[in-house]
Amino acid sequence: MTRADDETDPETEATEVEDEDDDVESEPPPEPTFGREEFLEWRSPRPGTANPERMTNPVWVWILRAGVNAWAANQRFDGPSALGAGPGWCFERFGCSRTELPDGRIIQIAGEHEDYYDLDFYIYNDVIVRHPDGHVDIYGYPRDVFPPTDSHSATLVGDRIILIGSIGYVGERKYGHTQVLALDLATFAISTIPTGGTPPGWIFKHTATLTDDGRAIVVQRGELDRGEGQSLVENIDDWRLDLDTWEWQRLTDRRWPRREFRRSDRERNRLWELGQAVWYRQVGWAKELAEELEKLTQAYGSPPDLDLAERLFRPSLAHEVMPDEDDSFDTTRIRVDGVVVRFVRGGFELQMTVEGELPEATVDAIAEELREKLSTLEQTAYTLNTL
Numbered sequence: 001m002t003r004a005d006d007e008t009d010p011e012t013e014a015t016e017v018e019d020e021d022d023d024v025e026s027e028p029p030p031e032p033t034f035g036r037e038e039f040l041e042w043r044s045p046r047p048g049t050a051n052p053e054r055m056t057n058p059v060w061v062w063i064l065r066a067g068v069n070a071w072a073a074n075q076r077f078d079g080p081s082a083l084g085a086g087p088g089w090c091f092e093r094f095g096c097s098r099t100e101l102p103d104g105r106i107i108q109i110a111g112e113h114e115d116y117y118d119l120d121f122y123i124y125n126d127v128i129v130r131h132p133d134g135h136v137d138i139y140g141y142p143r144d145v146f147p148p149t150d151s152h153s154a155t156l157v158g159d160r161i162i163l164i165g166s167i168g169y170v171g172e173r174k175y176g177h178t179q180v181l182a183l184d185l186a187t188f189a190i191s192t193i194p195t196g197g198t199p200p201g202w203i204f205k206h207t208a209t210l211t212d213d214g215r216a217i218v219v220q221r222g223e224l225d226r227g228e229g230q231s232l233v234e235n236i237d238d239w240r241l242d243l244d245t246w247e248w249q250r251l252t253d254r255r256w257p258r259r260e261f262r263r264s265d266r267e268r269n270r271l272w273e274l275g276q277a278v279w280y281r282q283v284g285w286a287k288e289l290a291e292e293l294e295k296l297t298q299a300y301g302s303p304p305d306l307d308l309a310e311r312l313f314r315p316s317l318a319h320e321v322m323p324d325e326d327d328s329f330d331t332t333r334i335r336v337d338g339v340v341v342r343f344v345r346g347g348f349e350l351q352m353t354v355e356g357e358l359p360e361a362t363v364d365a366i367a368e369e370l371r372e373k374l375s376t377l378e379q380t381a382y383t384l385n386t387l
Contacts, residue, residue: 029066032076034058039077045089045122048140052127052188055140064091064128064136070113070120082119090120091128095150095204099161101185104132107161109183112150123148123169127188139188146181146190147172153208155217157243159185162193164219164241165203173202175227178248180241197248200224200239217241218251231260231349233387257354258387259367263380270299270378271345272330274309281306300379308377313343315366341366350374351387 032039042059063073070088073079082088096111108128114121125146129137149166163181167173178199182191200206206222219239223232236258238251263269273296280289296304313332314321322333322340332343339356352370354363367384374382 029068030062032058032062032066034062036077036079039073040079043074043077043079043088044086045124046140047125047143049142051141051145051190052139053141054137055126056136056138060089060091060138061136063089067092087113087120087122090122093124093150095152095167096124097152097154097163099154099156101156106130107154107183107185109154109161109163110146110149110152112167123150123167125149127183127190129188141190145192147179149179149181151204152179153206153219155208155210157210157214157217161185162208162217162243164208164217165206165222167204167225173225175225176201178203180246193246195241195246195248197242198239198250199248200235200237200250201226203235206235211240215243217243231351231387232346233258234344234351234353236353236355256356257358257360257363259352259363260385260387261350261352261367261371261374262348262383262385263378264383265380266348267380268347269345269350269374270296271312271350272347274304274306274312274377275345277304278306278310302379305377308373312370312373312377315369317362317365336362336366343370 039059042057048055059073063070068076069092070082070090073090074082074088079085079088090113093111093113097107097109099107099109101107106129108130110124110126112121112123125141125143125148127139127141129139131137147166148168149163151167152163152165155162155164161183163183164178166179168179176199178195178201180193180195182193183189184191200219202225203219203222204225207220209218209220210216211218217240219241220235222235224235225232236254236256240249240251241247242249273292277289277292277296280286280292293303313334315334315336317336319341320335322335325331325333330345334341336358339354339358341358342353342355344351344353350370352367371382371384
């Protein structure tokens with residue numbers, strides 16, 4: 001869960017929101033107080049028509065409290081298929097921020113259900129207020145006031161929550177721009193804040209920290225979408241948004257060497273599945289290992305080399321293997337001559353970041369050896385590019 005963004009803990013980041021009411025998590029899910037006709041009226045998400053429009057209704061409140069997803073709710077009331085009727089309203093979301101106010105209210109903002117391949121995929125532009133006494137308010141907004149937003153940060157600043165960044169729908173991203181919005185906690189109206197200076201760009205999954213004097217927000221980490229035809233990249237720099245002038249300032253300019261590896265056929269890689277197979281072998285899960293190996297063998301046409309997969313990020317030059325961190329499911333780190341070299345696996349790309357200075361020849365040697373291993377392991381040529 002995203003940490004509460006108050007004066008004692010002003011750092012927030014966008015993460016997945018659990019599907020349970022924090023105040024009643026030990027109680028059984030409530031039974032609906034409405035019938036099929038009312039469910040059909042409210043089964044679908046929709047933008048608001050005012051800034052804000054109070055859209056609290058028994059259907060959405062029940063879905064929220066019961067922790068059911070859109071598919072389960074639709075099944076219970078024999079609703080129409082999402083294939084024809086579109087996605088159902090849901091609070092099983094990723095990238096929904098959670099901010100606890102000093103008065104005990106919890107503000108949960110927007111977020112995304114699943115991804116584009118799911119029939120109930122939807123990026124929300126709503127605000128949900130959970131009150132200490134248990135009741136809930138839901139506010140909606142026109143899309144031009146509050147664009148569909150997910151994986152943003154939410155920072156409490158006085159009587160407003162400042163929302164920075166978003167993934168959003170592909171066709172609606174403004175590359176090079178950073179989305180900054182303000183939620184007024186007195187009226188729940190949302191406004192766009194024009195900013196100047198040097199912004200990070202279209203950023204998401206970052207952290208936002210209110211400075212000790214409360215006059216700026218520092219943005220770190222996360223990812224950047226640089227535009228059509230370009231890969232997503234990690235944000236490796238720090239940025240400061242002045243809350244008096246709304247000017248962005250770039251705090252660092254890290255010239256870290258970065259490389260990207262992709263299959264030449266542009267197909268999805270199977271590095272996640274290979275990693276799972278290696279792990280199953282390490283922990284002795286024979287059944288799961290056999291199943292994973294069978295799928296990989298069918299995909300490759302021959303059994304994969306798990307020994308090679310296990311040493312994929314172990315270059316032949318001297319290095320130190322670093323312990324796993326919180327992001328270890330897709331990230332591996334080693335240290336070379338005192339410098340961290342980080343490998344991040346994606347579905348189509350693998351990116352290598354050298355967090356400091358190493359001789360160019362050393363960086364090239366690590367990258368070329370990795371490219372050759374990947375080509376051998378996946379039995380297809382890999383390309384190597386500089387980011």
